[in-house]
Amino acid sequence: MGLVHAEEMTLNIGPQHPSTHGVLRLKVKTDGEIISEITPVIGYLHRCFEKHCENLSYEQVIPFTDRCDYIAAMNNSFGYVLAVEKLMDIQVPERVEYIRVIMAEYNRIASHLLALGTFGLDVGAYTPFLYMFRDRERILDLFEITCGARLLYNYMWVGGVSHDLPLGFMEASYRFLDEFEKNINEYHNILSYNKIFIERSADVGIMPKDVAIDYGVTGPNLRGSGVKWDLRKDEPYSIYNRFKFDVPVGTGIMGSVGDCWDRYWVRAEEMQESIKIIRQALDKIPREGNVHEALPKKVRPPKGSIYFRTESPRGDLGYYIISDGTPTPLRVKMRSPAFTALSALSEIATGWMLSDVLVILGSLDIVLGEIDR
Amino acid sequence: MKNYFQNIWQSITTLLIGLGITIKHMFKARKGNVTLQYPEEKWPRPERNIGFDPKNYNIIRSKLHVDIDDCIGCRKCERACPVGCIKIDALKVPKETDLGLTSSGTTKRLLISRFDIDMTECMFCNLCTYPCPEDCIFMTGGPNSEKQPLDYEYSQYDRSRLIFKFANVTKNDIRRITTAPPVQQEIL
Ligand code: SF4
Ligand code: SF4
Numbered sequence: 096m097g098l099v100h101a102e103e104m105t106l107n108i109g110p111q112h113p114s115t116h117g118v119l120r121l122k123v124k125t126d127g128e129i130i131s132e133i134t135p136v137i138g139y140l141h142r143c144f145e146k147h148c149e150n151l152s153y154e155q156v157i158p159f160t161d162r163c164d165y166i167a168a169m170n171n172s173f174g175y176v177l178a179v180e181k182l183m184d185i186q187v188p189e190r191v192e193y194i195r196v197i198m199a200e201y202n203r204i205a206s207h208l209l210a211l212g213t214f215g216l217d218v219g220a221y222t223p224f225l226y227m228f229r230d231r232e233r234i235l236d237l238f239e240i241t242c243g244a245r246l247l248y249n250y251m252w253v254g255g256v257s258h259d260l261p262l263g264f265m266e267a268s269y270r271f272l273d274e275f276e277k278n279i280n281e282y283h284n285i286l287s288y289n290k291i292f293i294e295r296s297a298d299v300g301i302m303p304k305d306v307a308i309d310y311g312v313t314g315p316n317l318r319g320s321g322v323k324w325d326l327r328k329d330e331p332y333s334i335y336n337r338f339k340f341d342v343p344v345g346t347g348i349m350g351s352v353g354d355c356w357d358r359y360w361v362r363a364e365e366m367q368e369s370i371k372i373i374r375q376a377l378d379k380i381p382r383e384g385n386v387h388e389a390l391p392k393k394v395r396p397p398k399g400s401i402y403f404r405t406e407s408p409r410g411d412l413g414y415y416i417i418s419d420g421t422p423t424p425l426r427v428k429m430r431s432p433a434f435t436a437l438s439a440l441s442e443i444a445t446g447w448m449l450s451d452v453l454v455i456l457g458s459l460d461i462v463l464g465e466i467d468r
Numbered sequence: 469m470k471n472y473f474q475n476i477w478q479s480i481t482t483l484l485i486g487l488g489i490t491i492k493h494m495f496k497a498r499k500g501n502v503t504l505q506y507p508e509e510k511w512p513r514p515e516r517n518i519g520f521d522p523k524n525y526n527i528i529r530s531k532l533h534v535d536i537d538d539c540i541g542c543r544k545c546e547r548a549c550p551v552g553c554i555k556i557d558a559l560k561v562p563k564e565t566d567l568g569l570t571s572s573g574t575t576k577r578l579l580i581s582r583f584d585i586d587m588t589e590c591m592f593c594n595l596c597t598y599p600c601p602e603d604c605i606f607m608t609g610g611p612n613s614e615k616q617p618l619d620y621e622y623s624q625y626d627r628s629r630l631i632f633k634f635a636n637v638t639k640n641d642i643r644r645i646t647t648a649p650p651v652q653q654e655i656l
Contacts, residue, residue: 155550158593236518243527243610249593257594258526267519 103131108452110139116213117463119437121452128448133441140467148427153179153253153394156427161247163429164465166209169202169238170407171465172251175427177332178403178414179253182396190384191255192334197268197376198238198250200369204275205234206408207315207362207369210460214359215286217457218295223286230278233271237264254390268377272370279366287363296359297350300455302443304353310439313432314410315365316459319345319358326406338375340368355458362460395422409433409460429468433461507623522618528610529592530620532585534634538570538604541578545596545605553589554596557582557635561645570602581642583634588627 108121118139124132144163148156160175161168173195180187212227235245240261242250250257286292302312307320317324325342327335343364345357396418404413410432417426436459444455504511522528541558558578561567567576597606609618624630637645 151550155548155595158550158591158595162591233518236520239518240520240525243525243529243594243607244592247592249595257598261520261526262524263520 106449110136116457116461117466119461119463119466121456123449123452125449128450130445130447130449130452133444133452135437135440137437137463138467140463142468144429144468145427148424150423152422153396153424156424157251157253158247158249160429161249162464163431163468164407164409164412164433164462165246166462167202167206167408168247169198169250170206170405171412172249173199173333174403174405174407174412175414176251176253177405178401178416179394179396181403182399182401182416182418183253183391183394185254185389185391187254187389188384188386190259190381191386191389193376193380194256194260194386195251196333196335196338197373197380198241198256200372200376201234201237203408204366204369205231207366208234210362210408211282211286211359214296214355214454214457214460215292217453218292220286220289220292223282226278226282226285230275233275237267237271240264252390253394255386255388259386265377268373272374276367276370279363282363287360293349293356295454296355296458298354298356299350299451300355300443300447300458301351302353302358302439306439306442307353310442311435312410312439313435314406314408315361316358316410316436316439318343319361319458320353321345321347321357326404326411330404332403332405335372337379338372340371343368355454358458358460393422395420404430407432409462409465410436429465431465431468433459433463434466437461437466507625510621522610523613525610527594527597528607528612528618529594530607530609530618531587531622532590532596532632533606533608533612533616533619534583534585535571535604535615536580536583536634536636537568538572538602539580539583540570540574540576540602541580542601544599544601548595548599550593550595551589551591553586555582555584555586556580559642559646565645567645570604572602574602579637579642579645580635581637584631585634586631587622588630 103124103126106123106125108123110118110120112119120136120139122134122136123130142162144159147159151159157172157175160171164171208227208231212224212231215221215223238248238250239245241264242248242258244250302316302320304320304322307317307322312320313324321344323342323344326332327340328342343361345352345354345361347354347357348360349356398418398420400415400417402413402415404411406412411430412432413430415426415428415430416424419425440456440459444452447455541556543556543558546552546554546556558580561577561579567579569575594607606612606615608616609620622630
């Protein structure tokens with residue numbers, strides 16, 4: 096009897112799979128239950144964002160940026176309008192700046208709630224998902240009274256925002272923040288400190304510092320690996336330098352630095368920081384002001400190009416815009432943070448069990464709309 | 469042999485008994501206990517209280533509506549639309565033709581022979597409603613409830629019926645107005 100020839104088996108996960116957070120196919124080579132190779136296959140959600148931009152005016156691109164990262168649409172259009180404003184040298188009114196920050200941070204909370212909820216779902220915890228969606232719903236309600244839409248807002252405009260805050264927004268905001276702060280503790284008790292959850296996520300899918308940096312991973316995934324890097328703090332854009340907040344990093348409380356639990360934890364802590372920012376912004380926002388004051392008659396930036404990056408809930412979101420002086424951009428390139436996070440998957444998931452793949456994937460919090468564009 | 473035919477007989481009788489039961493149920497069916505004929509009949513809209521009155525919303529995203537009597541055919545909405553789902557044909561008319569005024573008092577100079585909005589293509593970005601000088605294209609409901617009640621479902625049997633046609637002039641009207649002989653001048 097010779098040795099039993101152990102063949103590797105190729106397994107397909109997706110493209111239609113509830114835990115792939117979109118339409119993603121993973122080609123997994125398994126040796127028994129251990130993963131020896133994993134290749135993400137992307138492009139199922141490609142909607143020609145960059146080609147569309149070549150044929151649309153600058154304002155008309157904004158709804159398309161919303162549709163790239165549909166979970167955090169406010170942050171996506173925020174980055175785009177800031178880039179165009181810098182290109183055109185527009186100074187927006189104070190009130191607009193504050194409204195934008197409030198909206199962006201609200202959307203960050205909503206996005207993180209979805210990320211944490213679905214991460215729990217991937218691990219097998221169904222109840223926290225429902226609780227988190229209940230709170231996310233209330234943020235979406237706030238967006239709905241402001242701009243009519245719940246997911247794709249087209250709210251940030253070049254030089255302003257589409258509508259001023261509606262009546263009752265402030266009171267509703269304070270009420271929501273008070274209640275939400277309490278709910279975060281509830282989440283920690285029901286999910287974060289749950290033994291089963293910790294067993295599934297701590298010490299799994301460790302992303303060391305140097306791997307994260309080598310792959311260009313940014314945002315909560317990078318901070319989960321212990322690197323203190325947040326564009327809101329390190330390269331403040333808009334008015335982020337006026338707010339006091341901390342940058343939470345993963346410290347390996349439950350396992351080692353850079354594991355799935357750390358990435359989860361950083362997101363949970365970031366929600367606290369976002370609450371702090373929103374509170375300060377609500378207190379300091381100028382009560383009067385016309386949000387349409389600085390809207391340019393025609394959005395027609397001078398010849399030139401710009402690269403501008405902002406901190407979206409998924410990380411370092413950059414826009415590279417080339418203008419040839421016409422009302423249509425010559426080129427809009429988007430640097431997607433979720434794309435770089437996914438590219439690191441094959442590195443960090445190799446060697447883990449098959450059942451860990453979806454946990455690792457869920458902890459990276461990718462949005463396929465942004466990866467494929 | 470006897471067994472064989474008995475089997476067939478049994479299956480036929482039991483089947484008929486079963487069918488009889490279902491037919492009896494068909495006639496017994498109470499009204500309201502059967503499938504809802506959806507686009508014709510609808511369940512009432514569920515109550516949804518988020519603590520705000522829809523009238524206090526800044527805007528709402530539902531179905532686009534055009535007050536065609538107010539439209540001057542400037543095509544600003546058509547140009548603003550990123551996906552190009554608004555199609556307008558505006559015809560030049562002889563100078564003296566009186567097309568009336570809009571509700572804000574602007575003289576209408578163009579005859580709108582076609583104003584189609586393809587709601588299957590629309591992505592509800594609301595960009596078309598901002599540039600309109602007469603405020604005559606808007607989303608129904610919400611703050612516009614007074615002008616047009618909320619219509620968010622607009623389900624149809626066929627996709628082609630989701631292309632909403634707002635122009636209200638007939639072919640005859642178009643022929644009459646655009647080729648109107650300048651007789652009026654002589655009378656004046
Ligand atoms: S809402 Fe947007 S997509 Fe729809 S018709 Fe208006 S501009 Fe076009
Ligand atoms: S912008 Fe208003 S007035 Fe002009 S064509 Fe459109 S609906 Fe008519």
